[in-house]
Amino acid sequence: MDAPTPDRLTRRRFFAATASTLSGALGVTALASSLGAMPRASSGGGPQGPHFRPRCKRVIYLHMEGGPSQLDLFDYKPRLQEWYDQELPDSVRGGQRLTGMTSGQSRFPIAPSAFRFSRWDNGGDGVWISELMPHLGAVADELCFVHSMHTDAINHEPAITFVQTGTQQPGRPSFGAWTSYGLGSDNRNLPNFVVLITQGFGNMQALASRFWGSGFLPSQHQGCKLRSSGDPVLYLNDPAGVSRADRRAMLDLVADFGRRELARTLDPEIEARIAQQEMAFRMQASVPELTDVSGEPDSTWKLYGEEARQPGTFAGSCLLARRLAERGVRFVQLFMRGWDQHGNRPRRCGCNAGPSTGRSPHCCSTSAGAASWTTRWCSSPASSGARSTARAACRATITAATTTRDASPSGWPAAARAPGPPTAGPATTATTSWPIRSPCTTCTPRCCICSASTTSASSTGTRVATSGSPTSPAP
Amino acid sequence: VSLGSDDGFQLFVNGALAGERRVERAAAPDQDSVHLHLPQGRSMLVLKVVNTGGDGGFALRHRPAPGELAGDLWLALLPGDARDPGLDRRLVAAWRRHCSPSYAGRAAAVASAEQQLAALESAIPRTMVMSEDPAPRPTFVLQRGEYDKPDPERPVARDLPALFGSLPDGAPPNRLGLAQWVVSDQNPLFLRVAVNRLWQFVFGQGLVRTSEDFGLQGEWPSHPELLDWLACEFRARGHSLRAMLRLLVTSETFQQQSRRPAAAAAVDPDNRLLGWFPRRRLAAEAIRDQALFVSGLLVERFGGPSVKPYQPEGLWQEVAMPQSNTRTYVPSSGADLWRRSLYVYWKRACPPPNMLVFDAPTRESCTVRRSSTNTPLQALALWNDEQFVEAARVLAQRTLAERTDDEARLQLMHRRCTGHALDDQQFAAAQSLLHSLRERYEAAPADAAALLATGAAPQAAAAPADDSAALLLLGSAFLNLDATLWID
Numbered sequence: 032m033d034a035p036t037p038d039r040l041t042r043r044r045f046f047a048a049t050a051s052t053l054s055g056a057l058g059v060t061a062l063a064s065s066l067g068a069m070p071r072a073s074s075g076g077g078p079q080g081p082h083f084r085p086r087c088k089r090v091i092y093l094h095m096e097g098g099p100s101q102l103d104l105f106d107y108k109p110r111l112q113e114w115y116d117q118e119l120p121d122s123v124r125g126g127q128r129l130t131g132m133t134s135g136q137s138r139f140p141i142a143p144s145a146f147r148f149s150r151w152d153n154g155g156d157g158v159w160i161s162e163l164m165p166h167l168g169a170v171a172d173e174l175c176f177v178h179s180m181h182t183d184a185i186n187h188e189p190a191i192t193f194v195q196t197g198t199q200q201p202g203r204p205s206f207g208a209w210t211s212y213g214l215g216s217d218n219r220n221l222p223n224f225v226v227l228i229t230q231g232f233g234n235m236q237a238l239a240s241r242f243w244g245s246g247f248l249p250s251q252h253q254g255c256k257l258r259s260s261g262d263p264v265l266y267l268n269d270p271a272g273v274s275r276a277d278r279r280a281m282l283d284l285v286a287d288f289g290r291r292e293l294a295r296t297l298d299p300e301i302e303a304r305i306a307q308q309e310m311a312f313r314m315q316a317s318v319p320e321l322t323d324v325s326g327e328p329d330s331t332w333k334l335y336g337e338e339a340r341q342p343g344t345f346a347g348s349c350l351l352a353r354r355l356a357e358r359g360v361r362f363v364q365l366f367m368r369g370w371d372q373h374g375n376r377p378r379r380c381g382c383n384a385g386p387s388t389g390r391s392p393h394c395c396s397t398s399a400g401a402a403s404w405t406t407r408w409c410s411s412p413a414s415s416g417a418r419s420t421a422r423a424a425c426r427a428t429i430t431a432a433t434t435t436r437d438a439s440p441s442g443w444p445a446a447a448r449a450p451g452p453p454t455a456g457p458a459t460t461a462t463t464s465w466p467i468r469s470p471c472t473t474c475t476p477r478c479c480i481c482s483a484s485t486t487s488a489s490s491t492g493t494r495v496a497t498s499g500s501p502t503s504p505a506p
Numbered sequence: 507v508s509l510g511s512d513d514g515f516q517l518f519v520n521g522a523l524a525g526e527r528r529v530e531r532a533a534a535p536d537q538d539s540v541h542l543h544l545p546q547g548r549s550m551l552v553l554k555v556v557n558t559g560g561d562g563g564f565a566l567r568h569r570p571a572p573g574e575l576a577g578d579l580w581l582a583l584l585p586g587d588a589r590d591p592g593l594d595r596r597l598v599a600a601w602r603r604h605c606s607p608s609y610a611g612r613a614a615a616v617a618s619a620e621q622q623l624a625a626l627e628s629a630i631p632r633t634m635v636m637s638e639d640p641a642p643r644p645t646f647v648l649q650r651g652e653y654d655k656p657d658p659e660r661p662v663a664r665d666l667p668a669l670f671g672s673l674p675d676g677a678p679p680n681r682l683g684l685a686q687w688v689v690s691d692q693n694p695l696f697l698r699v700a701v702n703r704l705w706q707f708v709f710g711q712g713l714v715r716t717s718e719d720f721g722l723q724g725e726w727p728s729h730p731e732l733l734d735w736l737a738c739e740f741r742a743r744g745h746s747l748r749a750m751l752r753l754l755v756t757s758e759t760f761q762q763q764s765r766r767p768a769a770a771a772a773v774d775p776d777n778r779l780l781g782w783f784p785r786r787r788l789a790a791e792a793i794r795d796q797a798l799f800v801s802g803l804l805v806e807r808f809g810g811p812s813v814k815p816y817q818p819e820g821l822w823q824e825v826a827m828p829q830s831n832t833r834t835y836v837p838s839s840g841a842d843l844w845r846r847s848l849y850v851y852w853k854r855a856c857p858p859p860n861m862l863v864f865d866a867p868t869r870e871s872c873t874v875r876r877s878s879t880n881t882p883l884q885a886l887a888l889w890n891d892e893q894f895v896e897a898a899r900v901l902a903q904r905t906l907a908e909r910t911d912d913e914a915r916l917q918l919m920h921r922r923c924t925g926h927a928l929d930d931q932q933f934a935a936a937q938s939l940l941h942s943l944r945e946r947y948e949a950a951p952a953d954a955a956a957l958l959a960t961g962a963a964p965q966a967a968a969a970p971a972d973d974s975a976a977l978l979l980l981g982s983a984f985l986n987l988d989a990t991l992w993i994d
Contacts, residue, residue: 128654202871222883228824238825239855240862241870250865251879261818265859266886270895272950272957272975277943278889281983284939288932292988296764297771298785301988303880308986311882311889 085214091352092206092364094194097187097236097371103144105176107159111143130185187236187371195242204246207362211252217359219310220317222255222264224362225355227348231369238366254364257351259343263322267315275315282312321354510537511555511564518552519544530558530828535565558828576604638680670695689745695720697737701750702727703874705736708754710784718874728778759783764994785994787878790864791847793888797897797985800922802904803844803963812851813842816892816961817858825856843893843962860887860894888986895978896961898985902977903966912937919981924989936980943976 102108119139133139146161151171158176160168167174182199184190189199196203204212207224216223226243243254255264262268269278286305293301324331324340324347331350332339339346345367352363509515512533516526517540525540542551555564570576575583578600581593589597602609642664646656664679666672666687674690677683688696699720706712713733716724727733736750743749754760762783770781777784788796798804814837826833832853837843850858854869863883867873888894901919909915916936920928928936947954954975958965966974984990 200871201868222881230824235828237827237830237855240825240857241855241868244868245877247877249877249879250862251881253862255883256824258820258824260820262890264886265818265863265883266890269890270892270957270960272953272955273979274953277946277979280939280942281979281986284935284980284983285986287935289988291932296785296994297766298764300785300880304988307880307882308885311885314882314886 087210087214088217089356089360090207090210090362091356092362093349094191094364094366095370096191096231096238096366096368099370100144103146104161104164105159106178107148107161108143109148111141114141115143116140128185188239191242192239196246201239201241202246204248204252205241205243205254207243207254207364208245208248208252210362212248214361217361220313221321221355221358221360223360224252224254225360225364226254226256227351227363227365228256228258229343229345229348229365229367231367235368236371238368242366243364254362257318257322257355259347263318264314267318269315278312278315282308317358321358322351324350324354507542507566508536508539508569509553509564509566510534511553512562513558514556515564516554516556517542518550518554520550521552528556532561532829533563533565535567539569541571576600579604636681642680691741694734694737697740698733700745701736701740702733704747704750704754706875708751708760709780710786715778716875718872783994785992787864787880787992789876790861790866793864793991794847794860794893796990797894798844798846800985801897801899801901801981803897803900804846805841805844807841807845810849813845813849814838814851815843815845815858816896817860821856821859822853839962860891863887885986889982892961894985895957895982896963898981899958899960899974899978900963901981901985903969903974905981906969906973906977907966912940915977916940916980919977920984923981923984924987926989936983939983940976940980943979944972947972947975 102111117140119141124139144161146163148159148161149168151158151160151168153174154172158168158171158174160171180194182190182193184193184199192201193199195205207226211223214223224243228238240253243256245251245253257263258265269275285308289301289305292298322342327350335346335350338344339350341347345365348365348367352365355363507517509517510533511527511531513530514526514528515538517524519542524542525538527538531537553564553566555562578596581589581597581600584593603613645662645664646658647660647662649655649657666684670687671693673679673683673687674692677686687693698714699717702712702714702717706717711717713727713729713736714720714725715728739753740746740750759780760783762780764783764785766777766782770779771777774781787793795804814835816837817835819835822830822833822835847861850861852858852869857866857868862868863881864887865876865879867876901922905915905919905922909918913933916933917928920926920932920936947957951971954971957975957978958971988994
């Protein structure tokens with residue numbers, strides 16, 4: 032039933048043969064589909080497999096929902112100290128429009144980061160990471176930082192829609208849906224694109240199902256939410272009073288009737304539906320096995336932290352993401368809410384770590400743990416060369432996760448700049464409707480963000496901005 | 507003291523916790539009150555406000571205990587010559603507000619009248635109405651499509667795109683004129699687009715397959731003459747959708763078998779020429795409505811506010827902002843659980859999962875053509891969604907009450923779901939499953955009771971639990987059949 036017959040493969044073979052002349056996997060598949068080459072009835076169950084050898088096998092994408100300030104995390108700008116409290120030059124702002132949160136301000140002073148940065152080797156090219164992510168440096172050489180991410184949007188919703196789908200307007204397929212569509216399924220018991228949501232704390236921006244939607248692609252590619260309470264997959268568990276044997280017997284009857292229907296109509300969709308029902312039945316066993324982490328060795332808890340034992344935590348989701356990747360799920364996306372930072376930077380910044388919140392600092396190292404796992408799984412020797420591309424693709428997704436722009440000038444295009452020692456470039460500053468905070472003038476700028484001090488129009492630090500050269504306008 | 511805070515607060519008197527509230531809210535006066543015991547002398551009050559996002563703030567005021575002097579009444583303690591007319595007025599006002607029974611009575615009457623007025627106004631249904639501005643707003647070409655970059659050099663007047671001809675004579679250049687153009691007998695586009703959508707509704711795909719796009723990127727019609735003939739019929743029949751649907755479903759094309767003849771399938775694999783009836787799955791809404799209908803649960807009441815049927819807990823909280831007014835899903839009760847899916851409340855950030863899983867569009871952009879996918883999640887929803895399990899239960903209990911023997915019951919239930927009778931082999935298979943399930947539930951009454959507890963619909967009193975539970979699973983199986991879910 033699963034083996035495609037040769038005549039079915041003719042057009043797909045054509046595309047496979049010509050794929051090398053086309054640039055990317057997605058383009059080829061999309062073209063194939065638009066010409067009707069992909070039969071809708073997927074008799075094997077699950078999405079279509081690719082007709083070429085994919086170089087990227089799986090993606091884990093950590094999306095820090097909100098838009099933390101990269102100036103306080105990864106984008107080291109020491110010369111901003113010299114620009115402290117000076118007016119943002121027009122050459123940097125470049126006419127960029129302001130959000131309602133800042134447009135009423137009389138001035139836009141520059142606020143350098145108040146946090147200490149350290150340089151990590153990162154395989155020789157060197158990255159700077161702030162003290163807010165104390166565990167990340169240790170795995171820096173597993174990471175690739177993309178400093179050129181930007182969107183045109185200045186508000187959360189369109190910006191995330193853009194990052195997820197490539198355009199601000201809702202309605203297009205998400206990153207994971209494309210990946211599912213392009214790579215096909217590698218697992219017969221689990222959905223191909225899984226979404227995990229961790230509830231954060233504080234300023235939680237809304238999520239929308241379009242962020243993992245399938246847009247105009249068939250809806251089998253939409254992200255399947257794996258939930259930490261209730262049924263892990265919606266409607267997974269049989270009602271009370273129905274046993275596995277009961278379900279099996281009922282399913283057998285439905286399949287029996289279906290096969291009669293198939294004999295009558297010769298419609299291959301019926302066969303496909305029987306296969307999907309069998310997969311649903313298998314999922315009822317495979318999902319609980321997936322979410323049961325009791326068999327994880329001690330080393331897991333060292334890497335991910337004890338918090339990972341608790342379903343729904345970020346650490347727990349990272350662990351689940353790894354387990355999903357191990358089982359061949361193509362695309363796992365974690366959304367962690369609560370990274371919207373305005374006046375609350377020191378408390379919330381840096382993976383919500385730190386004694387003031389009492390939250391586990393492990394989540395940083397956990398992300399790192401997941402990151403390293405991602406790269407390992409993506410570039411496993413089994414995936415046939417193309418190692419560097421796979422690594423770049425996966426790593427890019429991880430760093431992209433931190434660049435979501437949101438409200439306030441943070442939506443301004445981030446600089447396009449290669450990683451390396453920072454060049455001079457004044458940061459724009461974001462100000463908010465919050466009680467004003469800025470670096471305390473009575474202690475050294477690095478030691479704290481002080482809510483008491485300051486000038487009325489001063490600002491909290493910013494989330495975005497800066498460009499490689501102070502004179503270059505925003506793209 | 508009476509206080510309000512954004513968000514939570516803790517109140518300490520001389521270092522001891524006197525009151526706290528953990529809550530996410532916007533601040534307003536008098537949200538909480540805390541009773542304080544203050545020792546004689548100087549006390550230190552610390553109010554700690556916890557803000558979880560957005561603006562923060564608090565309100566705090568002293569509210570006197572009974573017997574204490576309220577508000578400005580303390581002015582009475584001043585000797586008469588220390589009060590000026592201004593203070594006197596304040597004192598009188600305070601007396602009136604706090605001590606005068608007749609003032610209190612009149613104030614209460616005013617408040618009550620205001621409440622009634624507000625209730626009356628909120629009971630009047632409201633709807634959005636569009637109206638034309640007296641003078642059209644100046645409109646300009648947007649530079650590179652940016653909404654905030656109108657090009658003052660390039661004003662735009664209201665008219666049809668030149669491609670579509672011009673408005674009918676005498677039609678005003680506004681929405682009314684546009685509507686007149688749309689339905690004008692001289693406008694073939696609307697008629698073709700409309701009948702093509704009806705064709706798509708009946709036959710799965712339109713004569714123009716890109717039913718949303720009759721433009722440059724659209725496909726040519728498979729049967730151009732037929733499309734034009736239908737367009738003319740539509741016009742001749744006074745734009746009657748009912749007449750056109752009757753025309754289509756009484757056609758020979760519609761009444762064909764769905765078995766695909768090998769020869770036809772070889773030359774026309776996509777069935778563009780309609781050599782056989784194109785089987786296809788029901789739409790998401792129809793699947794739910796059908797389950798409700800065959801069980802007899804469907805409430806066909808017309809119109810009214812949206813309803814919130816069963817939905818797994820917590821879906822809205824996962825995505826909503828803390829201050830969102832659609833953060834918590836509160837399911838409807840009673841008849842609203844069984845209204846048509848048309849009336850189901852739609853939160854776009856988190857649409858009803860049993861609709862999305864069956865390819866209902868997200869309603870973020872206009873979707874004329876839906877995809878029709880086939881996923882394991884669909885099977886799980888049909889098996890386990892409370893809505894469908896309840897429908898199977900009520901279907902079973904209804905059938906049990908209406909027929910007395912197994913054969914009649916199975917036949918009736920199958921006929922309700924599929925429109926067909928069971929053939930001998932199907933009946934044998936179904937009966938054998940029914941027997942084994944009945945034995946199983948006879949031996950495990952607790953399981954039967956648990957299964958039958960699904961859903962809020964009233965229970966049939968007389969039916970034995972093992973019969974009901976066994977027939978419920980048969981009903982669930984029948985609701986899952988291709989013959990039930992597919993138009994054939």
